[in-house]
């Protein structure tokens with residue numbers, strides 16, 4: 252089976268890489284654009300080299316299509332696309348290759364880029380017309396946080412938004428909890444080892460059909476529109492948002508009480524509260540370093556939380572964790588999102604379509 256990409260990653264070293272050199276030249280019109288000058292800047296040379304590599308890998312793929320070792324050619328083409336920032340294309344090439352070949356590397360690459368996004372709503376969403384207000388924080392501290400593929404954050408840009416009232420009615424949340432507890436009973440308990448590096452007591456949303464149907468309608472009507480409205484500079488259209496992974500987590504005194512500081516495998520993450528804060532003591536999404544937008548206050552730890560149906564939505568690469576509860580039970584749905592986008596701006600699918 253493919254290696255499951257951990258959706259949370261606990262940094263072994265608190266220092267994350269700061270500035271990453273951008274590898275493509277936006278100034279040339281991006282990936283695929285013809286160079287206009289004879290004297291090329293380094294960036295232009297790099298963009299041209301990537302275009303050449305994509306061409307070579309595509310040609311190599313065409314040549315070996317029906318031969319042994321073809322899986323290697325698909326992997327190579329995907330890797331070249333990743334290098335060029337063509338992430339939507341890389342995902343589709345890895346997936347197309349994995350479909351043709353029983354190859355562990357291709358399946359693992361598909362899982363890394365696509366996650367479980369095919370199980371979740373993708374495409375047109377409702378308009379965000381909700382009157383809910385949000386508390387806003389800058390998170391991640393003074394240094395540049397790690398990029399997540401298409402979404403990169405300059406210092407001060409990473410945000411966390413905590414809703415001040417529910418986005419989802421409490422009765423829907425109650426039903427989800429009841430369905431989870433019923434399923435856990437049938438399955439002999441909550442899963443404890445799905446995430447190797449930051450294990451939670453959890454259950455995949457995609458594995459519980461009634462919850463999945465509800466969740467997808469909420470992604471479309473509420474959660475994706477809300478996210479796009481909070482991050483307009485990073486998300487052009489809610490229809491481009493993908494859910495990499497979503498699961499229900501239970502914190503209680505018998506099982507898991509907290510979650511260590513980590514970064515998520517996401518551009519944007521949500522913690523969706525399923526029950527009220529009065530049901531437990533402690534708890535909440537704990538950001539290692541936060542302060543108010545526009546302030547020069549010292550960075551300090553901040554715990555954000557909401558009652559049932561409320562959310563905390565944030566840049567997933569800002570270090571955070573689950574604050575320890577000291578009594579009661581807390582249920583949340585962590586949701587990890589990315590944007591289906593090529594750095595060139597070309598419509599997703601153009602490389603795979605070209606392969607016929």
Ligand SMILES: O=C(O)CCC(=O)C(=O)O
Pocket residue numbers: 259451500510515522535536537571572573574583585
């Ligand atoms: O407990 C929380 O609020 C944080 C959960 C979290 O960060 C995660 O599940 O990745």
Ligand SMILES: [Fe+2]
Pocket residue numbers: 259513514515520571572585
């Ligand atoms: Fe997380």
